[in-house]
Amino acid sequence: MTDESWAGWYRDRQGSDAVILTTDGQQLRLRIRGVDFEGESFDGLRPAAGTPDQGEVFALADGVLNDCVLEWDLPFPVTADGVPQQARLSCLLSLRRPDPYLYLELQFGGAGFRSHRAESDFGSALATIQRVLPPGVRLRSCIACAFSDYFPAPGRGLSGGLACFRGAKDEYRGADGRGDVLDLWDRRSGFVQETWSCPEFEPRPTAGAGTGHRGAFPLELA
Structure with missing residues (x-):
């Protein structure tokens, strides 16, 4: 990478x-x-x-x-009616234990699409943004990829705990539920940041096989 x-x-x-x-x-x-x-x-x-x-x-x-605030912007890939486009993601993160405070805003097409004010992790914040985007506009980062999932257990970290199964694509395409992901867990290629995007990205299915443990994006279980 x-x-x-x-x-x-x-x-x-x-x-x-x-x-x-x-x-x-x-x-x-x-x-x-x-x-x-x-x-x-x-x-x-x-x-x-x-x-x-x-x-x-x-x-x-x-x-x-700890006990600090980080702010940064990054270019963020999206698709609009299937056509790749570039948006910008603004991030505000307050690192204060025990609970970090995360706020994201995606700027695209002259408008801003916001997460909640105090999200607990990047996966949840990006899911919130996806829900408020106009029809036909989809995030195109690892959190929305067909080959990513979280470990099948309650809770998850702030960022970076998203497993990538690009090395077991065909097997993951059939994953539907906790047991299937556990069976594939040792086949993961590693962990990735939710905001990352690679050339092997494919949109996540909306239901059934291939939705793994966390389900379709943004309708996540974890």
């Missing part, structure tokens, strides 16, 4: 700083005031290996970045 980088802002008790967020679809990387943070989820960003102790510079909870 090729890295993508997005410009944004970081705010905490010491002030506000411009930052660059980088991801390869799996790992997130963020440099703040010359210090590198990395992790597989936005609520799991830790100082990179070998970094001196940052406890006095940043608010860390169990070694993870």
Whole structure:
């Protein structure tokens, strides 16, 4: 996967700083005031290996970045009546334990389509946006892909816990329910960010086989 980088802002008790967020679809990387943070989820960003102790510079909870706000925009692929288009997704994330605060807005066609004000994770926030988009407009990222699913258990993390089954496409096309996904779990290609998109994207079925554990998007079970 090729890295993508997005410009944004970081705010905490010491002030506000411009930052660059980088991801390869799996790992997130963020440099703040010359210090590198990395992790597989936005609520799991830790100082990179070998970094001196940052406890006095940043608010860390169990070694993870906390008590701060991140804002960033990224280009976001959609389809309108089957034609690929480019939208823009604005993200506002307050990292404060125990519950992060996430708000997303998709700008497309001169209008803004918003999530709820305090979503608990990217999957739910993107599902909220999909529900309010005009007919014929569909998100085209991993959360809406035919080959992605969450582990069949209650709850999920803020981001990055979405399993990709692009290496077992034919088998996943027949998955319908918890048991089928459990049988395929070890065939996953890895985990991806919900906002990521790759060339192997296919729209998720609306019902039946191929909807896996979480069901059709945006009518998710998890």
